[in-house]
């Protein structure tokens with residue numbers, strides 16, 4: 216055996232040491248390096264398969280740690296109602312997310328996955344979470360989302376709903392873009408406040424108590440003709456830019472990390488295939504540097520019928536500028552087709568690199584590489600009392616008093632807590648699912664005691680004096696009411712839960728027996744009607760019978776927010792965020808229209824003073 220000379224041995228040792236040292240130092244893993252340097256370093260190391268994996272978001276039900284590893288999947292989501300098990304605890308969510316994350320971290324480059332969920336009015340998929348009135352209180356929501364190990368919320372929806380017949384109108388803050396612009400404050404609530412020297416368009420997430428947010432759905436989702444969901448928004452560019460676009464500028468100024476593309480079309484062009492608005496306007500003109508994401512099977516719906524030409528859908532969606540595709544199920548097909556489009560030169564590598572650069576930028580910025588695993592110590596954030604109190608306050612402030620007394624000199628509210636006997640009636644008085652509405656526990660919401668919370672009936676019983684007898688009758692007959700000796704009645708009726716297209720309505724009436732319950736009870740006793748709905752509905756025909764009318768919207772888990780103002784612990788202050796029509800024949804009708812003849816105008820709301828006991 217040849218004996219190596221000392222200098223050769225020294226050289227080999229030196230090279231080995233250097234190689235070993237080199238193998239240990241990997242720039243993208245160095246948190247002291249600038250994000251852009253880390254992105255560039257990591258991108259340069261990635262294969263096409265690893266890049267396309269980052270662009271792929273799949274549903275948890277088709278995922279496993281092995282799938283995440285084998286396909287380099289960059290993101291997971293829970294669709295509406297997709298949970299580890301019914302009433303899963305925070306710990307069970309954390310365990311599920313941890314297992315998936317271990318799969319991603321076991322890949323060659325160890326790129327952590329980001330898990331998204333529709334936390335659109337609290338962490339609404341999760342049993343026991345605080346359910347806020349839609350679109351409020353970002354910071355508390357972020358903490359409850361993180362309690363389950365999830366780092367990404369598909370919120371806020373900054374749609375400007377221009378026709379309440381749209382099934383998603385309750386997800387929109389208002390018909391007035393200025394209100395929607397103001398309410399983009401949910402973004403710093405979710406993500407944290409951007410620093411002083413922040414550059415608009417860059418993504419920002421302060422740390423592991425925050426989540427990446429998602430401004431949706433870009434753009435014009437709330438302007439479709441007749442409010443038909445996912446349909447066509449017919450408006451000139453000026454109208455699009457002055458009504459539906461302004462809130463996106465606010466969102467970018469506040470560092471929103473992602474933007475979800477709308478199913479809808481603008482003047483016949485599908486948004487998911489709209490390169491002019493997604494790339495040339497949002498990315499190039501507004502300088503958005505986070506990542507865009509498709510909606511659920513959003514690229515499939517580029518074609519009619521949906522999915523009829525998936526190869527074209529992949530090409531059109533990715534070339535339009537969509538960076539991450541919420542596939543969410545047939546990921547093998549998506550990955551195979553996109554790979555083929557790149558290999559055949561149909562989609563340039565530069566487009567893939569732009570998409571992956573944006574995705575990695577968000578992941579590095581939010582610290583996901585440094586903190587990929589859930590923090591199980593945050594479990595107690597889920598449904599904590601401080602958050603419920605916050606939600607209760609939000610409910611109080613969002614209720615709108617539309618009528619108070621048959622004559623203004625005899626207001627009915629606030630109600631007495633010391634009445635001898637009162638009646639609580641109506642389909643929505645003792646139904647937590649109804650008062651939470653859509654996007655709660657189940658995608659379409661549900662009925663009954665669906666999670667932890669207080670119904671309005673619970674809250675009435677808790678609010679009144681012990682000497683007061685509270686009688687509950689969901690749909691009493693007139694004799695029962697007449698002969699009951701009730702000082703007054705509270706009637707709680709409204710819409711049943713719905714989400715997306717299921718909520719599209721042409722008649723805008725509340726389901727039976729709501730109207731007849733109101734007519735019966737209010738015909739036999741002094742009555743305060745509380746309306747549970749995601750939007751203005753038909754009320755004019757029975758407005759005269761009511762002594763008082765409160766629009767309670769979808770108050771979520773905190774029924775006491777409703778009784779706080781009914782009984783005068785707090786005054787009514789809420790104002791209508793949208794026009795309340797007289798008849799559906801008037802729709803669409805928005806503040807500022809030439810012909811504007813509402814039952815109650817945008818901004819209307821009676822006030823009351825808190826009781827001084």
Ligand code: GLC
Nearest residue numbers: 293294295333369431510511
């Ligand atoms: C839905 C909605 C979108 C939601 C996504 C994931 O279809 O359009 O708002 O974020 O799918 O659940």
